[in-house]
């Protein structure tokens with residue numbers, strides 16, 4: 501991912517904090533924002549690449565749902581060795597999609613990539629050997645999360661894999677507070693001020709509603725995934741693998 505501007509979006513005191521949106525201002529600073537805010541982001545992207553080498557089969561589709569600037573798509577395109585595959589990246593932010601297409605075109609790769617501006621809830625998933633929801637499901641309305649996962653499961657081939665990364669709420673309140681504090685320490689260590697941390701937290705309150713691990717696991721099983729396991733945790737950030 502190319503270097504981006506420093507994220508200063510929440511650095512000045514705002515009289516009224518608007519709901520967080522993936523607009524042009526966020527796109528400009530997104531790589532910096534996500535790497536300073538999500539513990540383990542680089543490891544997760546790298547592992548998505550490794551899993552694509554292992555799981556993507558010849559003549560199949562690969563979906564990057566909520567692709568933002570295409571970090572997972574690029575990692576998979578670099579790693580896939582299967583032939584005649586296609587990667588489909590989808591995002592409903594026009595600003596993200598425009599910049600994503602520029603990023604993808606800046607690199608060469610064997611596997612064709614199509615970037616589509618759409619709501620992932622409307623996306624038809626077919627003939628898929630791999631799907632990625634890397635910190636995207638948390639922005640989908642909770643009532644729509646089960647049908648989103650059902651749709652992915654029905655579009656995956658037998659043995660196909662879903663990588664689901666999410667910020668998670670710990671069931672135990674004391675533990676949850678501890679994990680949230682540790683995440684805020686991580687943000688502080690990456691140069692965010694108390695004001696930035698507090699204002700972004702407020703901006704995310706209505707748009708990013710987190711579930712606990714048991715809810716995620718139950719939904720994946722309900723959708724028809726036979727094998728489900730978390731493979732990564734740092735503080736309240738998780739990544740799960742689900743195999744059909």
Ligand SMILES: Nc1ncnc2c1ncn2[C@@H]1O[C@H](C[S@+](CC[C@H]([NH3+])C(=O)[O-])CC(=O)[O-])[C@@H](O)[C@H]1O
Pocket residue numbers: 522534565566567568569570571572590591592593596618619620621633634635636639640
């Ligand atoms: N219903 C929806 N339909 C389509 N896109 C959506 C929807 N809801 C949210 N998005 C999109 O999902 C992305 C979430 S960011 C993903 C990072 C990326 N996966 C990465 O690996 O770098 C996560 C984060 O910033 O914490 C944004 O680009 C939204 O526009």
Ligand SMILES: O=C(O)C(=O)Cc1ccccc1
Pocket residue numbers: 533534537538667700701704
């Ligand atoms: O920044 C945070 O506090 C987060 O929870 C992660 C995040 C990263 C990028 C956009 C939205 C949320």
